[in-house]
Amino acid sequence: MSAPPLVAVVGPTATGKSDLGIALARALGGEVVNADAMQLYRGMDIGTAKLGPAERAGVPHHLLDVLDVTETASVAAYQRDARAVVERLRAAGRTPVLVGGSGLYVQAVVDELDFPGTDPTLRAELEAELAERGAEAMHARLAAVDPAAAEVVLPTNGRRIVRALEVIALTGRPFPARLPTAGPPRYDAVLLGVDRPVAELDDRVARRVARMFAAGLVEETRTLLAAGLRDGLTASRALGYQQVVAALDGDGDLLVAAEETVRATRRFVRRQRSWFRRDRRVHWLDGAATDLAEGAMAHVAARVSS
Incomplete structure (x- = not known):
């Protein structure tokens, strides 16, 4: 075949x-x-x-x-x-x-x-906030601005929480909105x-x-x-x-x-x-x-x- x-x-x-x-x-x-x-x-x-x-x-x-x-x-x-x-x-x-x-x-x-770029200043600010407040508090912040994102990002995963907040701030769009619906797969x-x-x-x-x-x-x-x-x-x-x-x-x-x-x-x-x-x-x-x-x-x- x-x-x-x-x-x-x-x-x-x-x-x-x-x-x-x-x-x-x-x-x-x-x-x-x-x-x-x-x-x-x-x-x-x-x-x-x-x-x-x-x-x-x-x-x-x-x-x-x-x-x-x-x-x-x-x-x-x-x-x-x-x-x-x-x-x-x-x-x-x-x-x-x-x-x-x-x-x-x-x-x-x-x-x-697609993957939006990163803003070093914004990323540093979010990481500093993560270090100060902890992942659960940051997850609560994410839930307030994007409840759908908070459902798919674990409350303990500080790195993904920071990235989600960064993408939301950079794009002005909900984080999961960047994930495509399942259409015909590439290749x-x-x-x-x-x-x-x-x-x-x-x-x-x-x-x-x-x-x-x-x-x-x-x-x-x-x-x-x-x-x-x-x-x-x-x-x-x-x-x-x-x-x-x-x-x-x-x-x-x-x-x-x-x-x-x-x-x-x-x-x-x-x-x-x-x-x-x-x-x-x-x-x-x-x-x-x-x-x-x-x-x-x-x-x-x-x-x-x-």
């Missing part, structure tokens, strides 16, 4: 997206483009479940290990870099397979999402979602976190701390690493850190599911199905031939 211009494999953490992405890339003569914000970082391997070279089955992967932990990940920069990779692969006759659970990053590639992309029943996924998350701690997550975190993890506005908030750092800075109870990682990851999974389920273009697949790859290929084939 003819290869599609772009396939995106999305959905919550721990559903099996990475393996499906590799299977599709091999079947379609393609290459994987990472859409997991935390896998952009060098050295953040165990805690992000990043596939090692041997696990990639010879399939080239792009946009892994491109940032130091001290650098701040930017959706605008990711959009520029990911689209450049997608277009380069397409020009070479290769099928890009976009794989990841960072919803805004996926949307930045497949939708006409005529085929969007595949992978999910599992809630109870099964909760169990998979617990087992995944246990494997990470057994595989050396604490030692990896210590190495990243030496490389400046505390200074990374984005990387320092990564699930698992955040909880290990809190334990190392506190009473050293790594069992509690593991339990907190499980709880935080389960909450994150629910937010991911809510984000992706809103997109009616996504064709959902059961990650537990024994014929998952075949089902995905069948849908891709039907879309290409239609």
